[in-house]
Amino acid sequence: QKEVEQNSGPLSVPEGAIASLNCTYSDRGSQSFFWYRQYSGKSPELIMSIYSNGDKEDGRFTAQLNKASQYVSLLIRDSQPSDSATYLCAVHPGSGTYKYIFGTGTRLKVLA
Amino acid sequence: EPEVTQTPSHQVTQMGQEVILRCVPISNHLYFYWYRQILGQKVEFLVSFYNNEISEKSEIFDDQFSVERPDGSNFTLKIRSTKLEDSAMYFCASSDWTSTGNEQFFGPGTRLTVL
Numbered sequence: 217q218k219e220v221e222q223n224s225g226p227l228s229v230p231e232g233a234i235a236s237l238n239c240t241y242s243d244r245g246s247q248s249f250f251w252y253r254q255y256s257g258k259s260p261e262l263i264m265s266i267y268s269n270g271d272k273e274d275g276r277f278t279a280q281l282n283k284a285s286q287y288v289s290l291l292i293r294d295s296q297p298s299d300s301a302t303y304l305c306a307v308h309p310g311s312g313t314y315k316y317i318f319g320t321g322t323r324l325k326v327l328a
Numbered sequence: 329e330p331e332v333t334q335t336p337s338h339q340v341t342q343m344g345q346e347v348i349l350r351c352v353p354i355s356n357h358l359y360f361y362w363y364r365q366i367l368g369q370k371v372e373f374l375v376s377f378y379n380n381e382i383s384e385k386s387e388i389f390d391d392q393f394s395v396e397r398p399d400g401s402n403f404t405l406k407i408r409s410t411k412l413e414d415s416a417m418y419f420c421a422s423s424d425w426t427s428t429g430n431e432q433f434f435g436p437g438t439r440l441t442v443l
Contacts, residue, residue, distance in 0.1 A: 248430060259419050259434045260371060267429060304371065308430060314359065314384045315373035316432060 218243040220307050222319035230327050235292040237322050239305030242286070248308035249281055251290045253301045254321065260304055264290065295326040330354045332435035334420050340441045341410050349405045349438045351420030360403045361421040361432060362395065364388070371419070377403065410442045 219242040229235045237251075248267050252260035266272045266279040266288065278291040288307075292299055302321040309317065333352045341347050353360050362374040375385045377395055394406045403422075407414055417439050421432040 250431065252434075259417075259437045262431055262433060265429055265431050306371075314361070314376035314378070315386070316371075317373070318371040320370050 218246075218307075218309055218317055220305055220317050220319040222303075222305050222322045224320055225323040226325045227322055228325045228327055229295050231295060231297060233295050233326075235295045235299065235324055235326070237290040237292075237303050237305075237324065239288045239290075239319055240286055241288070241305075241307045241317075243307070243309045243317075244283075244286060245310045246283075246286075246307045247310040249279070249288045250306040250308070250316065251277075251279060251288075252304040252306060252318075253299075254304055255301045260306075263303075292324075295324075297326045297328045300324055300326045330356075332420055332422055332433055334418075334435040334438050336438060337436065338439045338441070340443065343412055343442055344409050347407050347410055347440065349407075349418050349420075349440070351403045351405070351435055352401050353403055353420065353422030354424075354433060355401075357422035357424045357433075359383075359423045359425060359430075359432075360395075360397070361423070362405045363419045363421060363434075364416040365419065365437075366416045374405070374418075407440075410440075412442050415440055415442045 251264045264279040266281045276293045280289045304321045305319040306316040360377040365371045376383045417437045419437045420435040423432040
């Protein structure tokens, strides 16, 4: 059974701080990794995708991938109250499947 | 910016009734998906659709479920005889697999309530 694990939180950070969200996955052959933001009662919104080991930056967001450790993370710099949401890690296991496997999500609370 | 749209936003039905959830994927995308999320739980894959046929389905997607692309724009999910446990948010997603990736974009969802 392929799994994606996240700490459910809540992770509370003060406004302006860096929020660090983590995700581990069980399938070593996984190829593609995604972070989605989901506000309560809304749909997942794609924030970042990452396919290669290392860091990928987009504005205030940095995704980090370490395939050897089967670990993906998302850093949010200068956190804002509007960043308060659940962050979902999704993994595409690789060839032969089309689906994403989602983690349960980490709830982030940015305190003003 | 192109987006996935879904209708209705909320559907209430009686147990045993048929429901059809509708989606309009992003226009140049070729891969379509349905996921569901039971309240407080993970987003779960139901089915993927490509080239007018199902390319993959999960264990959840049993004989009570079907998908169809009746025209060039709509993509539908039908639940033939709804059960209480079908109550969930249903998300349609679409993607365009390229050499750089396979990002799936989600619609706003349909909240299905089975009474």
